[in-house]
Amino acid sequence: MQSDIQERPLTMFAPRRLAHANVFVTDLEESLTFYSAVCGMTEVFREPGIKAIFLSNGSSHHDFAIMGTDNEPRIGKDGHVQIPSGRGTHPGLNHLGWEMQNEKVLVDAYRRALASGVDVKRTTDHGMSHSIYLFDPEQNFLEFYADATADWKGFYAKSQNQLISGHWDPLAQEPSTAPLFNADFQPEFVKEAPVHPRQIARATLIVQDFERARTFYRDVAGLEQIHLDSDRGIAVLAGSNREPNLALFAARDGEVCGLHHLGFELVDDVERERLENDLQRINASPVETIDTSDKSSVVLRSPDGLLLEFFQQKNGGRWSPGAMRSDRDLHLI
Numbered sequence: 001m002q003s004d005i006q007e008r009p010l011t012m013f014a015p016r017r018l019a020h021a022n023v024f025v026t027d028l029e030e031s032l033t034f035y036s037a038v039c040g041m042t043e044v045f046r047e048p049g050i051k052a053i054f055l056s057n058g059s060s061h062h063d064f065a066i067m068g069t070d071n072e073p074r075i076g077k078d079g080h081v082q083i084p085s086g087r088g089t090h091p092g093l094n095h096l097g098w099e100m101q102n103e104k105v106l107v108d109a110y111r112r113a114l115a116s117g118v119d120v121k122r123t124t125d126h127g128m129s130h131s132i133y134l135f136d137p138e139q140n141f142l143e144f145y146a147d148a149t150a151d152w153k154g155f156y157a158k159s160q161n162q163l164i165s166g167h168w169d170p171l172a173q174e175p176s177t178a179p180l181f182n183a184d185f186q187p188e189f190v191k192e193a194p195v196h197p198r199q200i201a202r203a204t205l206i207v208q209d210f211e212r213a214r215t216f217y218r219d220v221a222g223l224e225q226i227h228l229d230s231d232r233g234i235a236v237l238a239g240s241n242r243e244p245n246l247a248l249f250a251a252r253d254g255e256v257c258g259l260h261h262l263g264f265e266l267v268d269d270v271e272r273e274r275l276e277n278d279l280q281r282i283n284a285s286p287v288e289t290i291d292t293s294d295k296s297s298v299v300l301r302s303p304d305g306l307l308l309e310f311f312q313q314k315n316g317g318r319w320s321p322g323a324m325r326s327d328r329d330l331h332l333i
C-alpha cells in the first residue's frame with residue numbers, strides 16, 4: 001500500500017509569502033486615487049499598453065497592481081498574451097502573486113508541475129521577475145514568481161511606460177540560485193493617507209469545494225496549513241514565512257465564491273482618532289473597525305466593492321485563531 005506522501009502530486013511550489021495582488025478595476029485613475037490617497041500605497045510603475053499601474057510599499061516591485069477592465073486582450077512584448085480575450089472584462093481578482101525563494105526553486109517546481117500534469121497557463125519574463133501562472137480548482141488565478149533583479153527600482157526607472165512582459169522559457173538556461181527579494185526593507189507609504197501599510201499579507205477566498213481547494217493549496221501550491229476547522233469550513237495556510245497568507249472559507253448557501261478580501265499589515269497601530277479624522281477629511285467611511293485583544297484593524301471598500309483590511313497584530317505580532325471573526329459575514333482572520 002502506498003503512503004499518503006507517495007499518492008500526493010509533488011508539485012509543491014512552496015512560496016515564501018503572498019507578495020502581491022493584481023485586480024481588474026472599472027476606472028483606473030479613480031482606483032489609483034483610492035489605493036494611494038486612501039490606502040497609502042505608492043505608485044511605482046505604469047504600463048499603459050496593458051492598462052496597468054503598479055503600487056508598492058517598498059518590500060518588492062509591487063504589493064498591488066490595478067488593471068483597467070477591457071473587452072480586448074492585453075498583449076505584452078513579442079505578442080505575449082498576458083490577458084486573453086474574454087478575461088478582465090469585469091472588476092475583480094486578476095491574480096494572487098506568490099514570491100519564491102529564488103529562480104531555481106521556481107523552475108524545479110515548474111518541472112514537477114509539468115511531470116504531474118498541472119495545467120500551467122503561462123510562463124512570463126516580466127524583466128524584474130520570472131513567473132509561472134496557473135488556476136486553482138475554483139478558477140482563481142495564481143502567479144508563482146522569482147525576482148530576476150534586486151534593483152527593481154532601477155529596472156522601473158529605465159522601463160517606465162513601456163511594455164515589460166514577454167515569453168519566458170523556464171528550461172532554457174540554468175536558473176539562478178540567488179535570493180533576490182529584500183526581506184529587510186524600509187516601508188514606504190503615503191504619509192497623508194489614513195492608513196500606512198507595511199506590506200500585503202493575506203488573501204481570503206470563498207470556495208465552493210472546500211476539501212478540493214484545501215488539498216490544492218497544500219499539495220500543489222505547497223502552503224502549510226496552520227489552522228483547520230472542518231466543521232465551520234475554515235482553513236488558514238502559510239507560506240514558508242509561517243504567516244497566515246491565505247484563508248479559505250467554505251461558501252455558505254448563496255455566497256459568491258472567489259476573492260473575499262485582502263489584508264495589509266500596518267506599520268503602526270490604528271490610531272482611532274487620527275484615522276477617523278483622516279477618513280472624514282476625504283469622505284471615506286470604513287466598513288468596520290475592529291479592536292480586540294488579537295488585533296486592531298479597519299476595513300475599507302474600494303470603488304469596485306473589494307474589501308481591504310488594514311491590520312496591526314497584537315500579542316507580539318503573532319497570529320492566533322482567536323483573531324478570526326468567522327461568525328460574521330466579513331470572514332476576517
Ligand SMILES: [Fe+2]
Nearest residue numbers: 022095097143
Ligand atoms: Fe503579478
